[in-house]
Amino acid sequence: MADQTRQHHHYPHTHVHHxxxxxxxxxxxxxxxxxxxxxxxxxxxxxxxIPGVREATTRIVNAILASYPALxxxxxxxxxxxxxxxxxxxxxxxxxxxxxxxxxxxxxxGLYPYTKSILGVDxxxxxxxxxxxxxxxxxxxxxxxxxxxxxxxxxxxxxxxxQFDVIVCSMAYHHIxxxxxTTRMLCSLLKPGGSLxxxxxxxxxxxxxxxxxxQQLVPHTEGFNRDEMKALFEGAGLVQFALTxxxxxxxxxxxxxxxxxxxxxxxxx
Numbered sequence: 001m002a003d004q005t006r007q008h009h010h011y012p013h014t015h016v017h018h019x020x021x022x023x024x025x026x027x028x029x030x031x032x033x034x035x036x037x038x039x040x041x042x043x044x045x046x047x048x049x050i051p052g053v054r055e056a057t058t059r060i061v062n063a064i065l066a067s068y069p070a071l072x073x074x075x076x077x078x079x080x081x082x083x084x085x086x087x088x089x090x091x092x093x094x095x096x097x098x099x100x101x102x103x104x105x106x107x108x109x110g111l112y113p114y115t116k117s118i119l120g121v122d123x124x125x126x127x128x129x130x131x132x133x134x135x136x137x138x139x140x141x142x143x144x145x146x147x148x149x150x151x152x153x154x155x156x157x158x159x160x161x162x163q164f165d166v167i168v169c170s171m172a173y174h175h176i177x178x179x180x181x182t183t184r185m186l187c188s189l190l191k192p193g194g195s196l197x198x199x200x201x202x203x204x205x206x207x208x209x210x211x212x213x214x215q216q217l218v219p220h221t222e223g224f225n226r227d228e229m230k231a232l233f234e235g236a237g238l239v240q241f242a243l244t245x246x247x248x249x250x251x252x253x254x255x256x257x258x259x260x261x262x263x264x265x266x267x268x269x
Contacts, residue, residue, distance in 0.1 A: 056258070059247035060170055060199045061110030063260050067244060071166050071195050072114035080164040081108045082186060083172025084120030084147050085127025105131045105147070107170045112145060119164070120147030153185065163191040170199040171258075174223055183236040190265040196238060199246055200224060202257040229261045238263030 065072065084105055108118045108131075122128050131147040150158045167186050176182050186196050201223025224232075226243045233241050246260040 056247055056249040057106040057170070058110065060258065060260065061107060063199075063244070063246040064111065064168070064197055065114065067242075067260065068195065068197070068262060072111070073116070074114055075116060077115040077165045078191075079108075079111060079115045079118045079166045079168065080189065081105075081111075081118060081120045082167055082169040083122060083175070084108055084131055085122035085124045105134060107168055108145060111168070112140070115166075117143065118145040119159075119162075120145075121150055121159075122147060123149065123151050125149045159189065163189055163194070165191055165194050166197065167194070168197045168199075171201075173198055173200040179224075179232055180235060183232045183238075187236040187238055187263075187265055192265055193267040194265050196233070196263050196265075198229070198261045199258055200261075202245065202259040203228070204257065223256070224259075226259075229259070233261065233263035236263075237266070239266055240264040 071077065084107070105120060108120055112118060120128070120131050122131070128147040128149045132142070135142065135145050135147075167190060169186065173179055173182075183196070190196060203223040203225040229243055230241050241261070241263050243259050243261045246258045248255050248257050250256075
């Protein structure tokens, strides 16, 4: 599977910015969301081949496929990639490289051979347009893989009541102000028995010096630990929680451990 996954990586990737709902209030929520939306709209057409992104993304895809092969069936699995627009932290090695952010869809592209359909969701129209341009460029039908700009609120109306077998969110959670609201919303978009997979930074207690631009985009600069993710998933009604180390990535000159968390929506939900 690993070799096959690598073959399918001419693709931009997933990550950042999202549905920054915040319990402190609507104005704060909008601030995080617009900061991320504006930033990634501006960077959407930047360079794809940033050192480290493809390798780290391939490792996350491989970790997903190795850990949860039973979740994927090319004849039936519907997948949503939440925060499909950007790349991994490995792509930003310096402030100057912040101008080279891009890579929508690498996670989608890696999982494409193992699914029936993929819907990418992002709040950045620039990232959505770039994702769809690359899908078109590879000759993939929009019926099989496409992205839309939407900020789901959890009532399902934005997606026409559509639900998914698998939802993947890679390197977006640390950009989300209220991860509690977002996790509940993602759970609502899963079919009964469906799985939520989240890859992000594993909190290790160390302090990190983020460039100023990143501080405006990242509410959770330290990432998350196992207990926090377990509480998030279980608080949203997910069961069968598991968290494993997925890979590592270079972010602003610091090597970070990335985790892969999984929770399932109860079949009776």
